Structure formats: C-alpha cells, structure tokens
Amino acid sequence: MQFSDTHIAPPGGLAYGRVDTAAHLEKAVAAVDRLSHAPLAVLVTGDLANHGDDEAYRHLRALLAPLRCPVYLMPGNHDDRAALRRAFPEHAYLQSNNSTDADGFIQYDIGFPGLRLLTLDTVIPHASHGSLCAKRIGWLADRLAEAPQTPTIVALHHPPFRAFLDYMDGIGLREGSDALADVVSRHPQVCRILCGHLHRSVQTHWAGTLVQTAPSTAHQVWLDFSSGGAKGFGMDPPGFLVHAWVDGEPLVSHLMFNERFEGPYPFRGE
Known part of the structure; x- marks a missing residue:
C-alpha cells in the first residue's frame, strides 16, 4: 500500500x-480498512507534513494510528528529518544509528515475502527539488548487489523522469538521475520504482x-501541459496505490480512491 503527499x-x-x-487522510485510512485483504504494510512516500513541524508530525502519528499494519515513512521536500524522528522514536528504520548513513539520510531495507523494499532519501533541506549524491546512490548499489535474484522495489520522493508538468519538473530530481538510471x-531485479511529489498517478x-x-x-497537482503550467492544485478525487503480488508473479498496482462509492453490483442484470 502506498500513501503519498499527506501534507498534514x-x-x-x-x-x-x-x-x-x-x-482526507482519515478517509484514506478508512478506505484501507474496507479492502478485502489487509495490507502487509503502508509506505508513505514523502511530504508527510506540510511544514515539517513537531506538532504536525504528532498529528500525523495520531491519524495513522488506526492502521493495523506496519507503516514505513519517507521524507519529502516539505519534511524535516529530525522532527520526523522525534515524532516516531520507535520506528527504528528512521534512526541514524540503524539503517541511515552518517549524514542522517533516511534510507532503509525492508523484506516482505517474495519482495524487497529499498528507500532512497532525495531531500535537500530547505529546497523544493531533490538530489541523490554519490553516498546515497552507492548505498543503493551495495544493497542491490546483495540479493540480485530478489524482486525489489526502489522508492524515492522525487521522481527521476520528466512528467511534462513544467513547474513540478522544475522542482524534481535535479541531481543524480543519470547515476540512479x-x-x-x-x-x-528492480521491478518498480515508486515515487511521490507529483500529486498525480503517473x-x-x-x-x-x-x-x-x-x-x-x-489535493492533486493541476493537469496542465503548457509552458510554465502545473503551478497550482485542484481537488481531483484523492487516493492512493495498492500494490499486490504473489511470490513468483509480477507486482500489480491498483489506483484506489479515498471515497466510498456505490457497489459492488452483480454483473448479471435484467
């Protein structure tokens, strides 16, 4: 399960x-509870808080508490690593003496049945765009070399590709995309790269x-392909991604909306 850009x-x-x-996040959490199968985990791919303050992270903690599965948090450009760690002290993967490097990057390795998750930290403090330095890329290369046969998801906040959303592309992953590629x-074995930041399913x-x-x-980034476009947001239906797999089969992803809609109805009709 993947939430993103909660901006609490x-x-x-x-x-x-x-x-x-x-x-909106309360509705997303409720929507998870309506699924036919309980998730193994929820990954939140950055911009957890709107301004990276302690009170916002405490609020986020309370909002996520009803989830009955592990939650894995990643920083985005709106986040503050230190405040995030203070709010979630029991999340060992966030702490610098566990799975992050000496510079305090939040990068970690999680194993699921038949699947592995590696997260990359693209944050530059006080900047909107992202970067991947040699240390962060090197960490990924070392982890991938450890298990070349295990299907692996790589997750990062800033997407490494151009989405033709001019403003958002300008604050995308400015450094390190070639090295990542x-x-x-x-x-x-990298079967998927999962990102946030764009506030759209792309x-x-x-x-x-x-x-x-x-x-x-x-909220979603406004779909505008014009030069200088995508500077604003709209209230398109909010949602999240559901990633499903069975050991030995490809990862399959579904778009799920927060709201509860009518149905299900049987296909047979009069």
Whole structure:
C-alpha cells in the first residue's frame, strides 16, 4: 500500500489555507480498512507534513494510528528529518544509528515475502527539488548487489523522469538521475520504482523498469501541459496505490480512491 503527499498540518490547520489534509487522510485510512485483504504494510512516500513541524508530525502519528499494519515513512521536500524522528522514536528504520548513513539520510531495507523494499532519501533541506549524491546512490548499489535474484522495489520522493508538468519538473530530481538510471539498469531485479511529489498517478518506462507516482491522499497537482503550467492544485478525487503480488508473479498496482462509492453490483442484470 502506498500513501503519498499527506501534507498534514497541526490540528485545525489547513494546507495552503484551503485543504483539510487531515480529513482526507482519515478517509484514506478508512478506505484501507474496507479492502478485502489487509495490507502487509503502508509506505508513505514523502511530504508527510506540510511544514515539517513537531506538532504536525504528532498529528500525523495520531491519524495513522488506526492502521493495523506496519507503516514505513519517507521524507519529502516539505519534511524535516529530525522532527520526523522525534515524532516516531520507535520506528527504528528512521534512526541514524540503524539503517541511515552518517549524514542522517533516511534510507532503509525492508523484506516482505517474495519482495524487497529499498528507500532512497532525495531531500535537500530547505529546497523544493531533490538530489541523490554519490553516498546515497552507492548505498543503493551495495544493497542491490546483495540479493540480485530478489524482486525489489526502489522508492524515492522525487521522481527521476520528466512528467511534462513544467513547474513540478522544475522542482524534481535535479541531481543524480543519470547515476540512479545506471544503477537500476544494471540490476534487473528492480521491478518498480515508486515515487511521490507529483500529486498525480503517473507511469513511465525508465532505466529498464516501470516508474510510478502515487496521487496525494489530499489535493492533486493541476493537469496542465503548457509552458510554465502545473503551478497550482485542484481537488481531483484523492487516493492512493495498492500494490499486490504473489511470490513468483509480477507486482500489480491498483489506483484506489479515498471515497466510498456505490457497489459492488452483480454483473448479471435484467
């Protein structure tokens, strides 16, 4: 399961003075509970808080608490690593003495039945765009070399490809995409690259694999392909991605919406 770009504010706050991101996340969490199968885990691919403050992360913690599965958090450009760690001290994978490097990057390795998850930290403090330095790329290369036969998901906040959303592309992954492509193309076990940041469900073939971004659980970037476009957001139906697999079979992803709709109805009719 993949949530992204939750942009939680302190209780009572609105993102951009307009969006009740907490109410939307509550609906997303409720939608997970309606699924026919309980998830093994929920991955949240960045921009967890709207401004990276302690109160917002405490609010996020409370909103995610009803999920009855492990939750794995990743930082995005709106996040603050130190505040995130303070709010979730029992999440060992976030702590710098566990699975992050000496610079404090939040990168970790999680094993699921028949599948592996490796996360990359693309954050540059106080910047909107992302970067992958040699240390972060080297960590990924070393982890991939450990298990070349295990199907692997690589997750990062900033997508490494051009989405033709001009403003968002300008604050995408500015450094390190070529080095990332080189590592990924040499490791065919990478079956998917999962990202956030774009606030839309977007897919493309890149470096020999599929790259996929999740929608926001709240507001979506406005679909505008014009020069200088995609500077704003709209209230398209919010949602998240459901990733499903059986050991030995390909990963399959579904787009799920927060809202509860009518149905199911039988296909047979009068």
